[in-house]
Amino acid sequence: MSLLKLEALSKKFGDHWALKEIDFSIDEGEIVGLVGPNGAGKTTLFNLITCRHRATSGRILFANKETTLCKPHEIQKLGISRTFQSSRPFAKMSTLDNVVVGRVFGGEFHLFAQSTDIDSAKQLLELVGLAHKEQTPAGDLTLSEQRRLDLARALATQPRLLLLDEVVAGFSPVAVKQAVDLVRRVRQRGVTLFIIDHFLSLSLRVSDRLLALDHGEKVAEGRPQEVMRNREVIRAYLGMRHEDEPHGA
Amino acid sequence: MRKKETASQKAIQQQVAWAAPVLGLVLLLLLPVFARYNDYVLQVFTHALLLATLALAWNILGVSGSISLGHAAFFGAGAYTSALLSLDLGVSPWATIPLGGVLAAGIAAIMGLFCLRLRGAYFALATLAFVEIPKVITDNWDGLTRGSLGLVGLPGLPSLRLGSYHFDMSGSLVGSYYFVLGYGLVLLVLVTLLFRSNLGLALQAIREEEVAAEAIGIQVQKYRLLSLLLSAFFTGITGACYGHLIRYLEPGLVYGLHFSAIPMIFAICGGRFTILGPALAALVLYPVDQFIFHPLLPAGHEFLYGAVIILAILFMPSGVWGQLRKGHFVSIKTGSIE
Numbered sequence: 001m002s003l004l005k006l007e008a009l010s011k012k013f014g015d016h017w018a019l020k021e022i023d024f025s026i027d028e029g030e031i032v033g034l035v036g037p038n039g040a041g042k043t044t045l046f047n048l049i050t051c052r053h054r055a056t057s058g059r060i061l062f063a064n065k066e067t068t069l070c071k072p073h074e075i076q077k078l079g080i081s082r083t084f085q086s087s088r089p090f091a092k093m094s095t096l097d098n099v100v101v102g103r104v105f106g107g108e109f110h111l112f113a114q115s116t117d118i119d120s121a122k123q124l125l126e127l128v129g130l131a132h133k134e135q136t137p138a139g140d141l142t143l144s145e146q147r148r149l150d151l152a153r154a155l156a157t158q159p160r161l162l163l164l165d166e167v168v169a170g171f172s173p174v175a176v177k178q179a180v181d182l183v184r185r186v187r188q189r190g191v192t193l194f195i196i197d198h199f200l201s202l203s204l205r206v207s208d209r210l211l212a213l214d215h216g217e218k219v220a221e222g223r224p225q226e227v228m229r230n231r232e233v234i235r236a237y238l239g240m241r242h243e244d245e246p247h248g249a
Numbered sequence: 250m251r252k253k254e255t256a257s258q259k260a261i262q263q264q265v266a267w268a269a270p271v272l273g274l275v276l277l278l279l280l281p282v283f284a285r286y287n288d289y290v291l292q293v294f295t296h297a298l299l300l301a302t303l304a305l306a307w308n309i310l311g312v313s314g315s316i317s318l319g320h321a322a323f324f325g326a327g328a329y330t331s332a333l334l335s336l337d338l339g340v341s342p343w344a345t346i347p348l349g350g351v352l353a354a355g356i357a358a359i360m361g362l363f364c365l366r367l368r369g370a371y372f373a374l375a376t377l378a379f380v381e382i383p384k385v386i387t388d389n390w391d392g393l394t395r396g397s398l399g400l401v402g403l404p405g406l407p408s409l410r411l412g413s414y415h416f417d418m419s420g421s422l423v424g425s426y427y428f429v430l431g432y433g434l435v436l437l438v439l440v441t442l443l444f445r446s447n448l449g450l451a452l453q454a455i456r457e458e459e460v461a462a463e464a465i466g467i468q469v470q471k472y473r474l475l476s477l478l479l480s481a482f483f484t485g486i487t488g489a490c491y492g493h494l495i496r497y498l499e500p501g502l503v504y505g506l507h508f509s510a511i512p513m514i515f516a517i518c519g520g521r522f523t524i525l526g527p528a529l530a531a532l533v534l535y536p537v538d539q540f541i542f543h544p545l546l547p548a549g550h551e552f553l554y555g556a557v558i559i560l561a562i563l564f565m566p567s568g569v570w571g572q573l574r575k576g577h578f579v580s581i582k583t584g585s586i587e
Contacts, residue, residue, distance in 0.1 A: 073466045088461035093450075101450045111447060111448065154465070
């Protein structure tokens with residue numbers, strides 16, 4: 001059964017169609033990569049799913065419930081969390097508090113943080129490898145640490161669907177490998193993942209399926225190896241060599 | 250990036266964080282003993298304590314990242330409400346002082362309707378302009394407020410009866426001093442609980458990254474409004490106490506820029522990301538202003554505030570107390586006094 005379903009979803013900014021008639025669905029437990037060149041509409045799609053922007057037309061269904069017109073905090077309550085392309089830590093708060101606040105507001109609200117909230121926040125810091133930094137102000141963490149903190153904070157809200165926006169951009173090969181392991185462990189926790197990955201370094205290794213966008217349109221979807229052989233996808237990433245050559249490829 | 254601190258530096262910081270407030274509290278409790286024969290010293294410190302409560306109340310909103318330049322609206326509304334109810338209807342100040350806070354919160358709800366959609370400097374300027382509304386009403390509604398004539402002969406701060414013991418807080422300077430000190434300590438406890446609660450976490454998260462706060466399920470505008478209402482409520486109570494302390498009011502005084510700007514100055518100098526910073530700044534800067542700069546420069550002594558805020562913004566953007574407590578702002582986990 002599909003967890004997230006997009007029906008003819010479109011978004012127009014001024015005269016420009018950022019997304020055009022996207023039909024797609026994600027099943028519970030899947031890892032799906034969202035690929036495409038700069039400006040393809042990947043982050044816009046995330047902003048529509050999380051209701052930061054409102055769709056121009058089309059529908060979004062999450063767990064069979066229409067969410068097209070929800071508010072951002074309502075979407076979170078239904079079970080969708082995200083990380084941001086440039087991470088957005090609560091810089092002056094401790095690393096631990098960053099995760100605790102996600103836990104507190106993702107779950108049932110209590111006036112004071114329960115010790116269980118703090119314990120589960122610590123477990124999440126353990127998971128992303130930041131346990132030794134729990135008292136460090138989040139603003140003092142390195143870029144890769146801030147991305148992992150973003151991930152821990154999003155997980156703390158106990159999402160069913162987690163949207164990761166460029167988690168490995170700028171990472172070293174070693175860090176990418178660690179991220180691959182981390183994403184697999186997140187899936188083991190029962191979380192469905194939708195991953196934006198411009199350079200494909202993460203999504204080719206972990207994704208069950210890929211969705212490829214170009215200029216706001218869906219150009220391909222399917223198993224990663226198939227999508228990467230797709231003419232349209234190659235053209236979007238590498239240019240128009242096939243068409244340029246008079247005798248074909 | 251910040252240098253790694255050694256363990257001993259950290260231990261010293263922890264000790265400062267504990268020792269300074271405890272020492273300060275003992276000094277404040279015993280101050281009347283030290284200053285028994287000097288009314289002026291008592292008056293100055295009573296006023297400093299009152300300004301400390303104003304700074305604490307201001308920072309309930311400040312911690313959410315909104316800089317208000319309009320708190321005189323709440324201060325004046327609280328002062329006038331309590332003064333008129335006790336003066337004209339003869340109600341005890343024990344009842345009228347909290348009612349001053351309630352009316353101030355009501356005014357804050359109206360202000361929030363118009364100003365809370367704004368951020369940063371736009372919010373600050375809108376609140377600055379908003380003060381004119383209650384001020385003009387108070388100034389011109391002669392039948393109710395006696396307009397620009399002001400009010401005189403307000404009843405003093407209320408008395409406290411504990412069994413047969415009668416603690417008169419209006420007749421003596423010492424009594425007034427302890428009344429304001431008591432209110433200050435109650436407010437400090439409430440603010441500490443608030444900042445350490447999940448509500449406080451939400452307000453800090455909103456200050457740091459509004460978009461991310463919303464994405465983890467925090468209803469940003471609801472919490473911003475709540476912090477404005479609480480901040481205004483306690484500012485109104487402080488304003489009401491001020492009226493009963495000095496026992497006269499006029500619109501230009503209590504709605505003046507002074508009471509909008511001074512809590513911001515104390516909060517920024519002391520550390521608006523901390524609980525104690527704003528109050529400590531009031532308790533240090535106001536006496537310095539009164540005892541040292543006022544005799545030297547009777548006309549321009551307030552240049553001190555202008556100078557310290559420029560210095561703080563340039564060299565200590567997280568305030569003096571924030572700097573001492575660096576890396577240890579309000580936290581639910583560390584359990585230390587901020």
